[in-house]
Amino acid sequence: MRKVLSGNEAIARGAYEAGVKVVSSYPGTPSSEITDFVKRYGEIYCEWAVNEKVALEVAIGASLAGRRSMTCMKHVGLNVAADPLMTLSYTGVNGGLVILVADDPNMFSSQNEQDSRNYARFAKVPLLEPSDSNEAKEFVKKAFEISEKFCTPVIVRSVTRLSHSMSAVDLGERVEVTSKGLENNIPKWVMVPANGRVRHVFVEERLKELQTYNSESDLVVEEIISNEIGIITSGIPYQYVKEALPEASVLKLGMVWPLPLDKIVDFSKKVKKLYVVEELDPIIETELLAKGLKLKKIKRPLTGELSVDAVKKLFGIKVNKYKTTVKELPNRPPNMCPGCSHRGMFYAISKLKLFAAGDIGCYTLGLLPPLSAINSTVCMGASISMAHGIDRASDGEYAKKSVAVIGDSTFFHTGINGLLNSVYNKGCSTVVILDNRTTGMTGHQPNPGTGITIRGEESPRINFELLCRAFGIKNVVTVDPFDVDECIRVLKEETSKEELSVIITNRPCIFADRTVITNPYFIDADKCTGCTACTRLGCPAITWDKKKKIAMIDESLCTGCGLCPKVCRFNAIFQRGVK
Amino acid sequence: MSFNILMFGVGGQGTVLSSDIVCEVAIESGYDAKKSEIHGMAQRGGSVVSHVRIAKKVYSPVISFGEADIMVSFEYMEFLRYMEYVNSETLLILNTNKIFPPGVLSGKEEYPEKVIKQKLKLFKGVSQIDALKIAQESGNVKVAGMAVVGALAKTLPFEKKVWKNIIESKVPPKTVESNIKAFELGFTL
Numbered sequence: 127m128r129k130v131l132s133g134n135e136a137i138a139r140g141a142y143e144a145g146v147k148v149v150s151s152y153p154g155t156p157s158s159e160i161t162d163f164v165k166r167y168g169e170i171y172c173e174w175a176v177n178e179k180v181a182l183e184v185a186i187g188a189s190l191a192g193r194r195s196m197t198c199m200k201h202v203g204l205n206v207a208a209d210p211l212m213t214l215s216y217t218g219v220n221g222g223l224v225i226l227v228a229d230d231p232n233m234f235s236s237q238n239e240q241d242s243r244n245y246a247r248f249a250k251v252p253l254l255e256p257s258d259s260n261e262a263k264e265f266v267k268k269a270f271e272i273s274e275k276f277c278t279p280v281i282v283r284s285v286t287r288l289s290h291s292m293s294a295v296d297l298g299e300r301v302e303v304t305s306k307g308l309e310n311n312i313p314k315w316v317m318v319p320a321n322g323r324v325r326h327v328f329v330e331e332r333l334k335e336l337q338t339y340n341s342e343s344d345l346v347v348e349e350i351i352s353n354e355i356g357i358i359t360s361g362i363p364y365q366y367v368k369e370a371l372p373e374a375s376v377l378k379l380g381m382v383w384p385l386p387l388d389k390i391v392d393f394s395k396k397v398k399k400l401y402v403v404e405e406l407d408p409i410i411e412t413e414l415l416a417k418g419l420k421l422k423k424i425k426r427p428l429t430g431e432l433s434v435d436a437v438k439k440l441f442g443i444k445v446n447k448y449k450t451t452v453k454e455l456p457n458r459p460p461n462m463c464p465g466c467s468h469r470g471m472f473y474a475i476s477k478l479k480l481f482a483a484g485d486i487g488c489y490t491l492g493l494l495p496p497l498s499a500i501n502s503t504v505c506m507g508a509s510i511s512m513a514h515g516i517d518r519a520s521d522g523e524y525a526k527k528s529v530a531v532i533g534d535s536t537f538f539h540t541g542i543n544g545l546l547n548s549v550y551n552k553g554c555s556t557v558v559i560l561d562n563r564t565t566g567m568t569g570h571q572p573n574p575g576t577g578i579t580i581r582g583e584e585s586p587r588i589n590f591e592l593l594c595r596a597f598g599i600k601n602v603v604t605v606d607p608f609d610v611d612e613c614i615r616v617l618k619e620e621t622s623k624e625e626l627s628v629i630i631t632n633r634p635c636i637f638a639d640r641t642v643i644t645n646p647y648f649i650d651a652d653k654c655t656g657c658t659a660c661t662r663l664g665c666p667a668i669t670w671d672k673k674k675k676i677a678m679i680d681e682s683l684c685t686g687c688g689l690c691p692k693v694c695r696f697n698a699i700f701q702r703g704v705k
Numbered sequence: 706m707s708f709n710i711l712m713f714g715v716g717g718q719g720t721v722l723s724s725d726i727v728c729e730v731a732i733e734s735g736y737d738a739k740k741s742e743i744h745g746m747a748q749r750g751g752s753v754v755s756h757v758r759i760a761k762k763v764y765s766p767v768i769s770f771g772e773a774d775i776m777v778s779f780e781y782m783e784f785l786r787y788m789e790y791v792n793s794e795t796l797l798i799l800n801t802n803k804i805f806p807p808g809v810l811s812g813k814e815e816y817p818e819k820v821i822k823q824k825l826k827l828f829k830g831v832s833q834i835d836a837l838k839i840a841q842e843s844g845n846v847k848v849a850g851m852a853v854v855g856a857l858a859k860t861l862p863f864e865k866k867v868w869k870n871i872i873e874s875k876v877p878p879k880t881v882e883s884n885i886k887a888f889e890l891g892f893t894l
Binding site for chain 2: 461
């Protein structure tokens with residue numbers, strides 16, 4: 127049967143057809159939907175782990191127990207999972223293990239643009255790179271075969287243009303793979319130095335065998351069209367090359383690490399001019415130059431996405447001139463939703479002019495005006511540790527005018543480690559945990575603070591307040607983020623203390639709990655003085671009438687959160703149906 | 706025969722679902738098709754764009770500049786963001802419903818009415834459609850996007866029956882009737 131699937135949906139299907147038993151992942155754009163699609167297959171145990179390191183370790187355990195397992199993450203997530211990955215390369219696998227990593231060239235939704243192919247080279251493991259949905263499904267299946275045949279984890283790399291594109295896929299049946307049983311093999315699975323030294327030799331041998339396998343496999347496809355130009359490419363860039371240069375011969379690589387060098391040398395002899403077209407880092411190019419292949423130089427950018435036009439330009443082919451562009455259009459920037467439970471706390475932070483070490487997630491949006499409440503964003507969990515660093519660097523002085531801001535999912539991800547560090551090292555920073563009971567930005571995946579699992583079954587809900595007290599933190603305060611005066615009072619009080627404090631907010635994301643949506647508010651035009659206190663909240667439902675110089679509320683957008691009446695000093699904002 | 710269709714609007718308008726439908730209809734009708742979408746970090750209110758490419762064989766999932774055959778703007782001003790895809794043959798299907806961007810709402814920016822009128826002249830053809838009005842006639846304000854899909858379907862050579870089947874399979878069961886009605890009204894405009 128043929129079906130139109132997104133790259134992510136196809137990857138999930140590939141895992142299903144490959145007989146995968148366990149999938150443990152942490153959400154991250156553009157990889158998040160894979161595991162959400164996996165949950166539709168009852169045959170697969172799946173879960174949201176608290177972070178990518180944990181997710182990979184769960185997959186390793188499942189592999190050790192003899193079953194095929196997979197973990198999915200975005201590129202920055204692989205940094206978190208890099209520790210187990212490096213040693214997993216040495217232990218190898220029992221049941222097949224696939225690490226699906228989705229890169230984000232052009233950074234549509236990421237804080238950096240790293241090329242995960244570097245990890246394959248670094249960890250000395252094979253990496254496959256599909257170029258459309260059908261290949262994504264097939265390559266996942268192939269990756270499990272390779273994993274078991276060569277006793278290695280296999281990385282399958284996607285990019286935004288694959289994960290979030292759709293094309294036709296031929297569906298297959300699930301193959302039930304019987305368990306290999308729990309493998310009790312100490313020299314293989316206990317990486318003490320004596321065993322590790324032996325396994326490193328195995329890893330180097332394995333890489334050579336993989337190289338030969340790659341050259342002989344159907345993962346490398348030669349398309350000879352003419353002998354003038356030959357292009358070595360892989361993944362999504364293959365599609366751009368085929369369209370931009372239909373007359374060129376192409377060597378399409380399915381496995382880009384280790385490279386099929388024999389096949390590449392063969393191909394190089396069949397063409398007059400040899401080129402490499404790849405996106406981001408020059409992984410293939412560098413390797414081929416090191417092997418002494420004569421490549422023609424092209425001025426390829428090392429940043430952003432390629433495209434058909436970009437490839438045409440590289441080869442001096444004329445591109446369609448476009449007619450016109452319009453500059454200075456009103457933007458539609460990402461914004462915190464109407465009724466977002468983070469807004470009130472950000473308003474308070476902004477009002478007090480506190481320096482906020484931020485984190486990854488919806489609250490990053492607090493960066494934008496008019497709230498302008500965030501001063502740094504590095505990676506998941508960094509806010510708490512950075513605030514501690516800010517505090518220690520200034521002998522506590524800056525701690526009085528700064529806070530760390532982190533969400534619930536991010537806190538569980540790696541913020542918890544930072545908090546433990548601050549406690550242990552006697553820090554006096556103030557940490558604000560914005561608990562909205564869901565992982566908002568990636569699409570509302572549940573987490574240990576939500577109280578349900580990926581499939582909606584009830585699970586214990588972690589209590590932040592008790593957790594922080596168990597850490598030994600004395601100053602733990604829970605506030606209603608929509609009570610701005612209270613937020614300001616608590617922030618002032620806690621930042622002034624020469625002790626560590628945690629402030630927890632207690633309102634759910636409107637998408638996590640729709641019952642919090644109530645009657646919309648409206649502004650009494652006669653009472654509005656045009657002071658703009660409410661428009662400074664940055665709520666998409668609050669509009670400004672330029673002519674009359676008064677504020678208005680778009681009642682179709684208002685969720686009735688009740689924040690704006692609390693900042694209105696003229697008592698001009700009311701709820702429909704409430705006197 | 707090939708079509709490059711660029712569809713865009715504001716998060717929450719159903720742009721992504723609509724482009725899924727177009728892609729599936731094309732493949733069901735025996736063509737190769739690919740779709741690529743970029744939805745920003747915003748849950749709603751942000752810009753959303755989908756590229757749909759239909760041909761005997763499609764490689765790149767992304768349309769090149771100057772190569773859109775049809776542009777579908779789910780919001781009245783949004784097509785201005787994508788003018789670099791226009792050529793002398795491009796058709797525009799334009800929902801005349803306006804959603805004011807934050808800068809306009811806060812009074813800092815103007816909704817670009819004049820620029821819209823000017824740039825409309827650059828298209829070979831423009832079909833304007835009041836999708837919200839059609840949605841209201843269909844009994845559900847949330848199906849406005851399907852009226853736009855109906856208007857698009859009229860310009861493509863695929864059978865109406867295929868469109869209806871795919872729509873039925875993609876929308877929530879409770880809304881099938883109103884979605885099909887909006888599609889029909891958009892189609893017969």
